[in-house]
Amino acid sequence: MRVISGVLLCALFAAACSERLGRSEAFVRDVSLPAGPFSPGDEVTVAASGFESDDEIMFEIRWPLEGEALEEGSALGVRGVVTARTGRSLTFLAPGGYPASTVEVLLFRRGDRQSLGRIAVSDGRPPQEYSLYGVVGSGAGHASLVRIDMRSGSTKEIARRTGGRIRCAVNEPGSNRLFCISEESGERVGCRYDLTMRYWSAPELRGCVTAGLLPSSAAVLTTDGGRLCLRQAGLTRSSAGIPYCWRLPEGLEPGMLTGAPFVFTSAGGPRLLLAADLGDGTFAPVVLAAYGGGVAVGGPVRAGALIPFAMLERGSDSETFRLVGGYVVSDAGGSELRPFDVRTMRLGEPFARLEEPVRRAVALLSENGATQELWALAGPEGRGAIWVCDLPTGTWRRLPGGELPCSEIVLAR
Template identity: 25%
Template sequence: MNRNRAIGALLVLATVATAIYSCNKKAFEPAEEVVFIQDARLEEEGLTRAPGDAIHLNGTGYQQTDNVMFTFTWETGDNMIPVGKASGIYAKKQETDSDGITAMLPYRYPAADVEVNVMREGKFQKIGSLKITDGQSPEELRLYGIDNAGKSIDGFILDVNNVGRKSLGIALPEDFHSVINVPRSFGLCGIAGKGNVKTAEHVDFFTGKAETLATYVIALVMTPANAVVAITGKDGVCTLLTLPIEVGADYMTKSDTPHPTQPTFTLPEGLRTECFGDYPGIFIGSAESCSYLLSANKGDGNWATVMLDKDGFRKVEDIEAAAVIPFRAGEDAGYIVTYEDGPSLFRPVNAKTGEMSQAIYTCKTGRILSATSNPQKPDHLLLNFSDAFNGTNIYDLDWNNLKTLSPIVLPNSVGDYAEALMAN
């Protein structure tokens, strides 16, 4: 019983991540200021700098273990809460010696006054202050296509008629797939690599760089709290890891809060770690009691549907298909069963048993390569189709409006995409 409670708590942990993080942030507020840096000064004192710029802390007595901490204060324009504040923000250090530290100003915060402190063994010394220009994540959703052939992520801003204007192009990690967006992160998280040693990579659109967040990854899932959990596995034994992905300052969360001891799960008999990860998993149920739906590719057109809940993995059903894609739209969650030359069947799943019911929607437009939804548009699915004559085509499926398909029009110069999703 205690083990089940621990596993249940882990599966819904991300739901309370925001509250935990908010409490933890208070612990970083300077409680005791001392002087351990002599002649301390900020080279950019009083100036205005942009996110990503380097700043220089000068003086004598810096140590390699010193941390640079920021406190942001800004006007919100809200009469009820006129001032926003974020403290306890660790800077990325670029260079440290006894005479100074070079650090980078972070992205994802509004234009603000910034106080710069050094923290050593829990004690703080203020070095100086400056201003930072706006670096917030965009609020509007944009379309992103994963072009593995061209090794790039292409971004598009859509107008009211779903016509796209290219806004971004970033190099891809190798074999990047199973892509998820954490809302307001301005980046994409996915799995890179093949075989037994796959990694979770986060591509940051602000910096254009990819960062490895986890290894031995078999699948990624989005939780009810809009955090990404990596299911990691080695030798058939798996654990869950919430990935530390930063989001916009107005969300004020980061999913790297302390976790309890991770329980372990054993894969179902006959399924190997490399069977998973073709598509992201989705949650089913409520934040208080959720499970995850996964699909496993056994090869040669053979798939299995798999449920992960507080009791562990459970293989539910074997099925022959070209692909089995977990989906979530509106109040429904289940699998899209696609066939090479036939229709795609949208089959909802029983939240308790994991069993699929009969199809509630059949799509005959073409074979579906990817199907994604976004928390900002939960009643819509972005479908990426493969057509033998026209390449790939992308449609918006309005789940609650008679399953209406609306085409997305992109520039003729773009290539075919393995995956497409709406993100910000």
Template identity: 35%
Template structure:
């Protein structure tokens, strides 16, 4: 077993995942991306039975990357400890997707043809099915199939989990699960003509919600089907619909991850496809409201994730 000093990095780090969905011919692996010069460093290779490691999320305040691997047709959660350099089976099966929560990763688990429940993943080895105490079970609408929720990781905005349902034919539907234990409601937005609908979370001023504090909220990166442009849109919990874009980019997004050190360092890192130079990574600074390029070109990743 390889070990380090066991201390988490003082700064957040960006990691790229090359899996079987990357379609680049690059070896399947997890890499660290230096945000100063863009240099990638190999962390660990993915074996043949790990090559679909996807829907990756970070356990908050830990160096654990959790993702889904499929073995014998069963989607299971595995964690890679970036400090101690080892894999751990988290004991969760039949998982549709993972969600970045406020204090844990939340797994969406299929329990029947049209029903799902939530499970929480905290710092290893603490894993528990949270429906045992709060009964978080949900019945999907008839027009949303469970497998449609497996393409992207979800996020916890405020009191909702935001998921993305791939309807096929360049169409997606936003799906919001209420975290109110007394409601267990599933809300769906209008179907969107898009080639990608990627949930993200961020921090915004709470002045519109009656508080002077900053609050966590969620949104979607919408890749338009007509021209491939990416729109970053917040999700309005009052209307259960997407707001107008607060930022756009001319290329198609593949993955989004959030950096929130404090209220002055709020950045959405986005992995984009390009026509000529492979994939690039840009950060949208929510304070200065500007795009900043991460040095380096031709990234082979299908997903990126921020971790500390």
């Protein structure tokens, strides 16, 4: 099992304070905590007298290991999600992301803690296979998140959110969480949905432009003092920052780059591929190079949408793969998939065509190259369908099912 380092800071904090966390008097009395078992994301209410408004919940999570040097795995200092509180009760969500566990529930108050008891929580590890999700109704003051069956095309609503339009949804594989950008009161803010624990987090990052995936994390581009900066999207437990910023050339504004998630490519050095809406019916490829490489802008392309995507290319040893980029060039008459050369900043000849306007696209790539697909939401607004392109052959297939009112799609696990 991969040990996720994001809990280490909290664990070290808990260990450093352990000597003074023991108290002769309890914060709360007459504690009643149901033992469970609970599923990740279930609401758990602990009753007691003496709760205060700034009380926090932390977890110490332990699970048995078989065939390992250690008898048990653990995650210490995991912050709980509190959903309701009164002077005599506090409600939190059972934690997710771990094997079936015994969870000690700790009440934290201004640097001290009290154990409230233990609960049993069932297996909440992320799934191994991807699922397809769509956003419905975004822009009407609320949005629904639906799961789209990847074989039948049928949909099932799994969550609702009140707020602004949801854009640029991405998933860091293995987190089973979505990061997206919500347009609220004229500002673009970052929000998260935990697919395991089934809850939306409060907006954290502000000034968001677009989001995307790096090799080891999800990230978001934000505006900062006239610069475009790459920051941690908060999908992992790691608190490490990403220290990359770019100053945009004259004539290129952050608001031009909000149409689709960015794409990471590795061929020719690490780069981010974006698309700029020039506002005159044309779009331009935009490349952000890492390690101080600057910003490059390609020539205008007449289209209704320009959507970056990633695909795999065999390396020089014929055994490994590297990520290269391409763009979906879409308009009312149909869509083309075209490779993109980051050295010349030019689009190549189309290798696949679809007689539908593609509005959103996300690649599904396996490390060994066995799977190389582009999943696309195509068709008129509010009446779309899911099309899947096999990238090596350029052939398309349509997912069965009726019309989809989705405005966004994302693959997640």
